[in-house]
Amino acid sequence: MLKVESLTKQYGSKQVLADVSFQVNPGDIVGLVGENGAGKSTLLTILATLIQPEQGMITYHDLAYKTDQRKLRQKIGYVPQNIAIWEEFSVEENMVFFEQLSWGKKSREQLRQLCLDMKLDQWKEKAQSLSGGMKRKLNLAISLIHEPELLLLDEPTVGIDLKSRKEIGTYLQQLAKQQGKTIIYTSHDMEEIISLCDYVYCIGNDPFYKELLKEKGQHIHVL
Numbered sequence: 001m002l003k004v005e006s007l008t009k010q011y012g013s014k015q016v017l018a019d020v021s022f023q024v025n026p027g028d029i030v031g032l033v034g035e036n037g038a039g040k041s042t043l044l045t046i047l048a049t050l051i052q053p054e055q056g057m058i059t060y061h062d063l064a065y066k067t068d069q070r071k072l073r074q075k076i077g078y079v080p081q082n083i084a085i086w087e088e089f090s091v092e093e094n095m096v097f098f099e100q101l102s103w104g105k106k107s108r109e110q111l112r113q114l115c116l117d118m119k120l121d122q123w124k125e126k127a128q129s130l131s132g133g134m135k136r137k138l139n140l141a142i143s144l145i146h147e148p149e150l151l152l153l154d155e156p157t158v159g160i161d162l163k164s165r166k167e168i169g170t171y172l173q174q175l176a177k178q179q180g181k182t183i184i185y186t187s188h189d190m191e192e193i194i195s196l197c198d199y200v201y202c203i204g205n206d207p208f209y210k211e212l213l214k215e216k217g218q219h220i221h222v223l
């Protein structure tokens with residue numbers, strides 16, 4: 001279980017996260033919503049161990065974020081809001097490159113299968129020639145090479161075609177429900193959040209999101 005207690009984060013004098021506490025169980029898909037600038041990316045970056053909060057305690061099972069960063073990183077897969085792939089490399093070269101940096105050891109065939117699992121089949125094509133949706137899939141595939149348990153995805157489906165969005169959604173559901181992975185992801189697409197997530201956390205007490213999700217019968221917790 002991921003447990004976040006009394007987290008605060010500020011940039012200079014600007015408070016972004018104020019006393020945030022929540023828990024996520026294994027196998028859950030959690031949607032993180034909130035208006036632009038609410039602190040969604042900041043929270044995911046903290047959970048990815050890449051920046052530190054001012055206060056608060058985070059634990060994942062028996063690992064503490066303050067002391068067990070190395071071990072935690074092996075369990076975490078993080079896809080940032082801005083795509084991070086090598087544009088001039090092929091899909092295959094990207095996968096092999098990141099496999100060599102990762103803890104996990106995977107054969108080319110396993111790497112290829114990982115891409116195929118989410119319907120990314122342009123193995124020999126350069127990343128720069130892929131559609132936005134396919135690039136997102138590649139980024140997601142890269143984040144899964146070391147078989148992380150906890151997946152942190154920052155707007156994995158923003159600005160991509162409906163087909164890729166559905167395929168990514170289906171794949172995320174498989175990861176959570178069949179492989180027991182814990183997934184926290186941000187999105188502005190409420191329909192998608194409603195169809196995919198077990199529950200929703202909203203940063204900031206914005207009545208807009210509360211009303212919208214309540215209407216649809218979705219649970220929302222305000223952070």
Ligand SMILES: Nc1ncnc2c1ncn2[C@@H]1O[C@H](COP(=O)(O)OP(=O)(O)O)[C@@H](O)[C@H]1O
Pocket residue numbers: 011016034035036037038039040041042043
């Ligand atoms: N590295 C940074 N330095 C200073 N301010 C930042 C930094 N990163 C984010 N912010 C500010 O923190 C707030 C939250 O940003 P962010 O976490 O990106 O929100 P969201 O992802 O919900 O849009 C915004 O006001 C943003 O300008």
Ligand SMILES: [Mg+2]
Pocket residue numbers: 040041042081154
């Ligand atoms: Mg963001």
